[in-house]
Amino acid sequence: MLLLSLVTIVTLLVLLGSGVWIAFALIGTAWIALAMFSSFPPGPVLASDFWGASYGWDLTALPMFIWMGEILFRSGLADNMFRGLSPWLNRFPGRLLHTNIIGSGMFAAVCGSSAATCATVGKMTLPELERRGYDPQMAIGTLASASTLGLLIPPSIVLIVYGVVTEQSISRLFMAGIGPGIMILAMFMGYLVLWSLLKGNREGLTGEDESGMSFAEKLRNTWSLIPILLLIGGIIVSIYGGLASPTEAAAVGVVLSIVIARWNGHFNREIFHSSLFAAVRTACMIAFIIAGASFLTSAMGFTQVPMKLAQAIGEMGLSPTMLLVALTALLLVMGCFLDGISLILLVTSIIMPLVSAAGFDLIWFGIYLVIVVEMSQITPPVGFNLFVIQGLTGKDIVTITKATLPFFLLMLVAVALMHLFPNIALYLPYAMNR
Template sequence: MTELATGLIVLFLIFFYLGLGVWVFIGLISVSLTVQFFILDMSPDTIGAIATKIMVRSASSWELAAIPMFIWMGDIIFRTDISRRLFDGLAPIVNIIPGRLLHANIVGCTVFAAVSGSSTATAVTVGKISLEELSARGYDRSLAVGSLAGAGSLGLLIPPSIVMIVYGILAEVSIISLFAAGVLPGLMIAALYSGYISLRAKTGDGIVPQVAEGGGGNIPRVRLADLVNLLPVALLIVVVLGSIYSGLATPSEAAAIGVLAALVIAFVTGQLSLDLLTQSVMSSVKMSAMVVSLVVAAALLSTTMGYLHLPQNVATMISGMELSPYALIALLAAFYVLLGLFLEGISITVMSLPITLPLIVQAGFDPLWFGVFLILMVELATITPPVGFNLFVLQGLTNMSISQIARASMPFFLLLCVGVVLLTLFPEIALWLPETIRGGGG
């Protein structure tokens, strides 16, 4: 059987099992077992031994411990008023920028992303606070919804990020370096979003209300009480990211410290209760089980593809096409946009990495840079119908149709594409900060 035929069979099996509507991790494991039995002609005993060894080893990775901790920390914040305090603290500050409170979506999602690690949690939390507030004050609803869809995806890029941890484990890249690599690209995307909102506010009528929230067109004063509202989130960011970048804690240890800090804040503000603990733990366990099961299934699929020599053969085939590095990136970008029509971020990462990472390394790209590139492509998937998670989240918050939300999100989809181009042309946007931190540490 030729390499092309083998690759097409594996691709068919992936879409076949996923098309049955089974959970993604079950579909990936089924593909691996089917290939091992029918194509590699392995005996059931051999298949069982390989599957047990690979899945136990991948599930025992110490780095995986960070995932449930970061998810739990974000869930605690979601169930307290910390996020509302964040919005209240940001509102007077963003009022001085053209577009005023519309920027609260961008800044709020950027800041909240630094303590949640999840795109969905970021969009839901900020959206629950901001959308009704913006509509009541007369801001353009379409732009408010679109900006939230785009900015919510920053939960994947601004560290700590669950997808970054998954990528770091699978690609064997330093998670601390990945976290550092995501900071400047995340701020760049946020700046592109805010710049677009400011431009729309200056050129379009009805985007923002005529009178500023302070009344009389005056710029509202930023009071000390407003800044105090930002302290809980600021404290969490300093505790989590500060402990990582200072070298005092690994990402897994920093995640545990973040959970403790979130619980302390909930206690100090009088919101810690048995009900909050129970709900946050149950929600986090469910989400963590989903993520870890995908990582385990992906490890088995990656091993199976290795037995087939599929990644190496695909790399050789594309290498034979003599594509330039930029042409390869364009091809992979189109591939990821296609995957984003049907799959969510972690599934995209674990399914594609065994094939795409060898291509990237062979073309001379830094795997650290590719991690940020991949996460930007995953961000595109969160606002791409028909399976864009942020679109479904916003549909539940607004009762708008998916098509309406997708149209409102389109400018921010295009701005993300601009961000991908800038990152490709100027890789230092992602690589400068990790190299600086490593240099400082050396």
């Protein structure tokens, strides 16, 4: 087993390090493992797994939610969010910095992509916050960190991928993501309030006061939030109320996003084509990685590496808590070199037998896994959100990483709280299905 594990890890690292597409790296690693350490022919297994991974009703929701996010990305949604939120936050400690957190949470609920959330919200908020004199480090930190919630708050593309690969209910996963998502948003806002109270308004750290707007003007600006709130509410209610499956809700979401974009006056033939092709490219990329991960999963099953690994770790007598600590450290290191979806698929290909043997609820573990993947989005050298922020601000990665460090530590606290109180994630999915 030691030789096989070593060959597998070295092969995967070499392929990934050489710049090979992640799907090809997974396929190549699986092919070598089967050819060298089993009697099963790799070709038929590859064909079977690619066919099996290429269809499925649940997987249909993936391109639909991606397309919905691409439409909203081009529809001026960020302008509406900033205009609607900012009048109500002027007297709150931290003031308009909260628009990064709340706006990211709202956009995450309709987009499902961390990078798209970061880019969309950041294009609007960062220039405005800089113009109003807010601390640039805190503006960067709140945006980069809160936008990672695009992976957790439903509808989440990563949760759909996890549900498909592990054969878990996507509706339950969506419900399980609500509690932790709200908890992390509250922790971010709480930290921002504490930071603001400690810093005060010295040197423009909390920005200029813009509280002179009348109540009627605030209501007029808030009206721009109504369509997006209706879209979020419609998707969530239809899924959790049993009126529609996630796939059906995604299709409705696409139609409603087109209506919103048209209503905003930012929808035409060019936007339709560009959003559609962007969604197709992203969905095909994810589907290709899923197929490669499926082949690697089969290869690991035929060579019995996961079962032997689970048995070896089981013999070490690690408690569930220590196992979780070890997995978190391992995932954070892997997350420095892999994007979120690839990390989810690679992990589920290798360690799910170990997780099941340790007695973790697979719905709970999916939420835990997504939170750790969120943390990797703001971890160098391959933290995708760091690159998005760098493109928006021109600042170096070290400066951006320092700005996100407090929020990274808050996510670690959130993982610990979820372990101590599993019902943070599990109450809704199981209470709604009683």
